[in-house]
Amino acid sequence: MAQSIKLGDDIMKIVRRESELQSRSIAGQIAHWMRIGRAIEKSGNFDHIRITAALAGDIETTELTDEEKDVWLDSFVEKLAQPGPDENAFFARRRQLGLGVGLDEAGNLLREKAARKA
Structure with missing residues:
Protein backbone atom coordinates (compact mmCIF):
# COMPACT_ATOMS: atom_id res chain seq x y z
CA MET A 1 0.00 0.00 0.00
CA GLN A 82 22.03 25.71 5.09
CA PRO A 83 22.09 29.05 6.94
CA GLY A 84 21.46 28.87 10.66
CA PRO A 85 18.86 30.90 12.56
CA ASP A 86 21.42 33.51 13.62
CA GLU A 87 22.56 34.00 10.03
CA ASN A 88 18.97 34.29 8.80
CA ALA A 89 18.18 36.85 11.51
CA PHE A 90 21.35 38.83 10.72
CA PHE A 91 20.52 39.15 7.03
CA ALA A 92 16.84 39.82 7.70
CA ARG A 93 17.82 42.73 9.94
CA ARG A 94 20.24 44.08 7.32
CA ARG A 95 17.49 43.87 4.68
CA GLN A 96 15.14 45.81 6.97
CA LEU A 97 17.78 48.49 7.37
CA GLY A 98 18.67 48.50 3.66
CA LEU A 99 22.29 47.68 4.45
CA GLY A 100 25.04 45.61 2.88
CA VAL A 101 24.99 42.29 1.19
CA GLY A 102 22.57 39.58 2.18
CA LEU A 103 20.27 36.83 1.02
CA ASP A 104 16.63 37.18 0.00
CA GLU A 105 13.97 34.69 1.14
CA ALA A 106 14.87 32.39 -1.79
CA GLY A 107 18.57 32.39 -0.83
CA ASN A 108 19.65 34.67 -3.70
CA LEU A 109 22.50 37.09 -3.10
CA LEU A 110 21.42 40.72 -2.71
CA ARG A 111 23.64 43.76 -2.93
CA GLU A 112 23.06 47.17 -1.46
CA LYS A 113 21.78 49.70 -3.97
CA ALA A 114 22.89 53.26 -3.52
CA ALA A 115 20.07 55.46 -2.26
CA ARG A 116 19.06 58.17 -4.68
CA LYS A 117 19.39 61.69 -3.40
CA ALA A 118 16.43 63.95 -4.04
Missing part, protein backbone atom coordinates in the same frame (compact mmCIF):
# COMPACT_ATOMS: atom_id res chain seq x y z
CA ALA A 2 1.44 3.37 -1.03
CA GLN A 3 2.09 5.97 1.66
CA SER A 4 2.42 9.74 1.36
CA ILE A 5 5.22 11.65 3.05
CA LYS A 6 6.12 15.33 3.19
CA LEU A 7 9.58 16.41 2.08
CA GLY A 8 10.97 19.92 2.21
CA ASP A 9 11.10 22.05 -0.93
CA ASP A 10 14.92 21.98 -0.84
CA ILE A 11 14.95 18.18 -0.90
CA MET A 12 12.29 17.99 -3.62
CA LYS A 13 14.29 20.37 -5.81
CA ILE A 14 17.26 18.00 -5.62
CA VAL A 15 15.08 14.93 -6.21
CA ARG A 16 13.36 16.50 -9.24
CA ARG A 17 16.66 17.53 -10.83
CA GLU A 18 18.30 14.14 -10.26
CA SER A 19 15.23 12.20 -11.38
CA GLU A 20 15.30 14.09 -14.69
CA LEU A 21 19.03 13.45 -15.14
CA GLN A 22 18.62 9.74 -14.36
CA SER A 23 15.35 9.30 -16.32
CA ARG A 24 13.49 8.12 -13.24
CA SER A 25 10.19 9.14 -11.75
CA ILE A 26 10.38 11.20 -8.57
CA ALA A 27 9.18 8.20 -6.55
CA GLY A 28 11.67 6.00 -8.38
CA GLN A 29 14.54 8.36 -7.55
CA ILE A 30 13.62 8.47 -3.86
CA ALA A 31 13.29 4.68 -3.74
CA HIS A 32 16.67 4.33 -5.51
CA TRP A 33 18.40 6.58 -2.98
CA MET A 34 16.65 4.80 -0.11
CA ARG A 35 17.95 1.43 -1.32
CA ILE A 36 21.47 2.82 -1.70
CA GLY A 37 21.42 4.43 1.74
CA ARG A 38 20.10 1.28 3.36
CA ALA A 39 22.73 -0.86 1.63
CA ILE A 40 25.51 1.49 2.72
CA GLU A 41 24.32 1.53 6.33
CA LYS A 42 24.12 -2.27 6.40
CA SER A 43 27.44 -2.78 4.57
CA GLY A 44 29.53 -2.51 7.70
CA ASN A 45 32.01 -0.21 5.94
CA PHE A 46 31.03 2.69 8.15
CA ASP A 47 29.38 3.49 11.41
CA HIS A 48 26.74 6.21 11.21
CA ILE A 49 27.22 7.02 14.90
CA ARG A 50 30.88 7.81 14.24
CA ILE A 51 29.95 10.08 11.33
CA THR A 52 27.43 11.91 13.52
CA ALA A 53 30.10 12.27 16.22
CA ALA A 54 32.53 13.74 13.68
CA LEU A 55 29.88 16.19 12.46
CA ALA A 56 29.31 17.25 16.07
CA GLY A 57 33.07 17.67 16.59
CA ASP A 58 33.22 14.90 19.19
CA ILE A 59 35.82 12.90 17.23
CA GLU A 60 38.40 13.92 14.65
CA THR A 61 37.68 13.18 11.01
CA THR A 62 41.11 11.52 10.84
CA GLU A 63 39.57 8.70 12.91
CA LEU A 64 37.04 7.91 10.16
CA THR A 65 37.46 5.25 7.48
CA ASP A 66 37.56 6.39 3.85
CA GLU A 67 33.90 5.38 3.42
CA GLU A 68 32.93 7.26 6.57
CA LYS A 69 34.84 10.34 5.38
CA ASP A 70 32.88 10.31 2.09
CA VAL A 71 29.56 10.28 3.94
CA TRP A 72 30.82 12.84 6.49
CA LEU A 73 31.92 15.20 3.70
CA ASP A 74 28.56 15.00 1.93
CA SER A 75 26.76 15.74 5.20
CA PHE A 76 29.19 18.50 6.12
CA VAL A 77 28.80 20.28 2.78
CA GLU A 78 25.02 19.99 3.02
CA LYS A 79 25.05 21.52 6.51
CA LEU A 80 27.31 24.37 5.36
CA ALA A 81 24.86 25.23 2.60
Whole structure:
Protein backbone atom coordinates (compact mmCIF):
# COMPACT_ATOMS: atom_id res chain seq x y z
CA MET A 1 0.00 0.00 0.00
CA ALA A 2 1.44 3.37 -1.03
CA GLN A 3 2.09 5.97 1.66
CA SER A 4 2.42 9.74 1.36
CA ILE A 5 5.22 11.65 3.05
CA LYS A 6 6.12 15.33 3.19
CA LEU A 7 9.58 16.41 2.08
CA GLY A 8 10.97 19.92 2.21
CA ASP A 9 11.10 22.05 -0.93
CA ASP A 10 14.92 21.98 -0.84
CA ILE A 11 14.95 18.18 -0.90
CA MET A 12 12.29 17.99 -3.62
CA LYS A 13 14.29 20.37 -5.81
CA ILE A 14 17.26 18.00 -5.62
CA VAL A 15 15.08 14.93 -6.21
CA ARG A 16 13.36 16.50 -9.24
CA ARG A 17 16.66 17.53 -10.83
CA GLU A 18 18.30 14.14 -10.26
CA SER A 19 15.23 12.20 -11.38
CA GLU A 20 15.30 14.09 -14.69
CA LEU A 21 19.03 13.45 -15.14
CA GLN A 22 18.62 9.74 -14.36
CA SER A 23 15.35 9.30 -16.32
CA ARG A 24 13.49 8.12 -13.24
CA SER A 25 10.19 9.14 -11.75
CA ILE A 26 10.38 11.20 -8.57
CA ALA A 27 9.18 8.20 -6.55
CA GLY A 28 11.67 6.00 -8.38
CA GLN A 29 14.54 8.36 -7.55
CA ILE A 30 13.62 8.47 -3.86
CA ALA A 31 13.29 4.68 -3.74
CA HIS A 32 16.67 4.33 -5.51
CA TRP A 33 18.40 6.58 -2.98
CA MET A 34 16.65 4.80 -0.11
CA ARG A 35 17.95 1.43 -1.32
CA ILE A 36 21.47 2.82 -1.70
CA GLY A 37 21.42 4.43 1.74
CA ARG A 38 20.10 1.28 3.36
CA ALA A 39 22.73 -0.86 1.63
CA ILE A 40 25.51 1.49 2.72
CA GLU A 41 24.32 1.53 6.33
CA LYS A 42 24.12 -2.27 6.40
CA SER A 43 27.44 -2.78 4.57
CA GLY A 44 29.53 -2.51 7.70
CA ASN A 45 32.01 -0.21 5.94
CA PHE A 46 31.03 2.69 8.15
CA ASP A 47 29.38 3.49 11.41
CA HIS A 48 26.74 6.21 11.21
CA ILE A 49 27.22 7.02 14.90
CA ARG A 50 30.88 7.81 14.24
CA ILE A 51 29.95 10.08 11.33
CA THR A 52 27.43 11.91 13.52
CA ALA A 53 30.10 12.27 16.22
CA ALA A 54 32.53 13.74 13.68
CA LEU A 55 29.88 16.19 12.46
CA ALA A 56 29.31 17.25 16.07
CA GLY A 57 33.07 17.67 16.59
CA ASP A 58 33.22 14.90 19.19
CA ILE A 59 35.82 12.90 17.23
CA GLU A 60 38.40 13.92 14.65
CA THR A 61 37.68 13.18 11.01
CA THR A 62 41.11 11.52 10.84
CA GLU A 63 39.57 8.70 12.91
CA LEU A 64 37.04 7.91 10.16
CA THR A 65 37.46 5.25 7.48
CA ASP A 66 37.56 6.39 3.85
CA GLU A 67 33.90 5.38 3.42
CA GLU A 68 32.93 7.26 6.57
CA LYS A 69 34.84 10.34 5.38
CA ASP A 70 32.88 10.31 2.09
CA VAL A 71 29.56 10.28 3.94
CA TRP A 72 30.82 12.84 6.49
CA LEU A 73 31.92 15.20 3.70
CA ASP A 74 28.56 15.00 1.93
CA SER A 75 26.76 15.74 5.20
CA PHE A 76 29.19 18.50 6.12
CA VAL A 77 28.80 20.28 2.78
CA GLU A 78 25.02 19.99 3.02
CA LYS A 79 25.05 21.52 6.51
CA LEU A 80 27.31 24.37 5.36
CA ALA A 81 24.86 25.23 2.60
CA GLN A 82 22.03 25.71 5.09
CA PRO A 83 22.09 29.05 6.94
CA GLY A 84 21.46 28.87 10.66
CA PRO A 85 18.86 30.90 12.56
CA ASP A 86 21.42 33.51 13.62
CA GLU A 87 22.56 34.00 10.03
CA ASN A 88 18.97 34.29 8.80
CA ALA A 89 18.18 36.85 11.51
CA PHE A 90 21.35 38.83 10.72
CA PHE A 91 20.52 39.15 7.03
CA ALA A 92 16.84 39.82 7.70
CA ARG A 93 17.82 42.73 9.94
CA ARG A 94 20.24 44.08 7.32
CA ARG A 95 17.49 43.87 4.68
CA GLN A 96 15.14 45.81 6.97
CA LEU A 97 17.78 48.49 7.37
CA GLY A 98 18.67 48.50 3.66
CA LEU A 99 22.29 47.68 4.45
CA GLY A 100 25.04 45.61 2.88
CA VAL A 101 24.99 42.29 1.19
CA GLY A 102 22.57 39.58 2.18
CA LEU A 103 20.27 36.83 1.02
CA ASP A 104 16.63 37.18 0.00
CA GLU A 105 13.97 34.69 1.14
CA ALA A 106 14.87 32.39 -1.79
CA GLY A 107 18.57 32.39 -0.83
CA ASN A 108 19.65 34.67 -3.70
CA LEU A 109 22.50 37.09 -3.10
CA LEU A 110 21.42 40.72 -2.71
CA ARG A 111 23.64 43.76 -2.93
CA GLU A 112 23.06 47.17 -1.46
CA LYS A 113 21.78 49.70 -3.97
CA ALA A 114 22.89 53.26 -3.52
CA ALA A 115 20.07 55.46 -2.26
CA ARG A 116 19.06 58.17 -4.68
CA LYS A 117 19.39 61.69 -3.40
CA ALA A 118 16.43 63.95 -4.04
